[in-house]
Amino acid sequence: MTNLIIGASSEIAQSITRQLLSSGEVVHGISQHPQPAQVPHDQNLHWWICHYGESHIEQLVESLQETITEPISRVVICNGQLHGDGLVVEKRLQDLQESSFHQIINSNALVPLLWLRALLPWLSKQECKIAVFSARVGSIEDNKLGGWYSYRASKAALNMLLKTAAIEYSRRAKKIKLMAFHPGTTDTPLSKPFQANVAESKLFEPEFVAKRLLEIMESLHIDGELSYLDWAGEPIRW
Numbered sequence: 001m002t003n004l005i006i007g008a009s010s011e012i013a014q015s016i017t018r019q020l021l022s023s024g025e026v027v028h029g030i031s032q033h034p035q036p037a038q039v040p041h042d043q044n045l046h047w048w049i050c051h052y053g054e055s056h057i058e059q060l061v062e063s064l065q066e067t068i069t070e071p072i073s074r075v076v077i078c079n080g081q082l083h084g085d086g087l088v089v090e091k092r093l094q095d096l097q098e099s100s101f102h103q104i105i106n107s108n109a110l111v112p113l114l115w116l117r118a119l120l121p122w123l124s125k126q127e128c129k130i131a132v133f134s135a136r137v138g139s140i141e142d143n144k145l146g147g148w149y150s151y152r153a154s155k156a157a158l159n160m161l162l163k164t165a166a167i168e169y170s171r172r173a174k175k176i177k178l179m180a181f182h183p184g185t186t187d188t189p190l191s192k193p194f195q196a197n198v199a200e201s202k203l204f205e206p207e208f209v210a211k212r213l214l215e216i217m218e219s220l221h222i223d224g225e226l227s228y229l230d231w232a233g234e235p236i237r238w
């Protein structure tokens with residue numbers, strides 16, 4: 001089977017890639033970074049650089065389409081930012097910063113949607129499952145703690161964009177299944193500064209989450225709906 005892994009340098013994406021390669025599958029990894037040393041060189045792995053501007057995504061999808069002759073069975077979109085250079089993780093309203101908000105909305109919500117736009121014409125006749133990394137903090141009903149205004153809003157926005165895209169895909173790409181996925185708190189650079197109060201048993205290894213994601217994708221039926229599921233395969237309230 002042939003897979004597209006977008007945001008492929010993410011720690012979880014690297015684990016997904018390793019697991020797929022070890023099963024003999026073909027992976028096209030797409031990232032703004034060169035192939036990480038932890039991802040093995042393998043004849044079934046093709047690494048593409050993308051800087052996620054809309055024209056760059058469109059051009060890259062054209063190149064992928066010209067290069068890949070076999071159908072795409074899975075797409076996994078891993079992009080997401082919570083903290084980093086110039087980004088503020090708000091504890092209260094006074095922490096909110098316009099530029100940080102725009103950046104987080106862009107990488108968590110807009111970039112995945114640009115990929116769904118670019119992929120639709122190519123995948124419209126194919127049977128394919130698409131997983132996009134959301135987060136439980138994107139659930140409005142589940143928000144009991146507050147804080148993290150930009151990240152929460154970006155994942156809630158992502159969920160709405162995916163729901164709307166699932167409706168359009170069900171009309172124009174009838175054999176595609178979409179899932180918004182919450183990996184659980186996973187030991188990656190994204191969660192590193194926030195792990196202090198997480199019980200050891202609740203902090204997952206990327207390899208575990210990658211395995212769960214692939215098992216859950218396998219079990220999904222093509223029903224024209226967006227599923228919002230966690231690592232255990234349990235639905236999350238919107």
Ligand SMILES: NC(=O)c1ccc[n+]([C@@H]2O[C@H](COP(=O)([O-])OP(=O)(O)OC[C@H]3O[C@@H](n4cnc5c(N)ncnc54)[C@H](OP(=O)(O)O)[C@@H]3O)[C@@H](O)[C@H]2O)c1
Nearest residue numbers: 007008009010011012031032079080107185186188190191
């Ligand atoms: N770790 C957790 O506890 C946790 C919990 C809930 C949800 N998630 C979600 O899981 C996904 C994977 O994250 P991770 O934990 O594996 O973190 P990570 O290792 O920090 O990965 C970061 C991801 O974001 C992408 N990215 C970074 N800067 C970007 C930018 N400016 N524009 C677009 N994309 C950018 C990276 O793509 P490149 O390969 O191009 O750099 C990579 O895919 C994220 O969507 C995150 O929100 C994680």
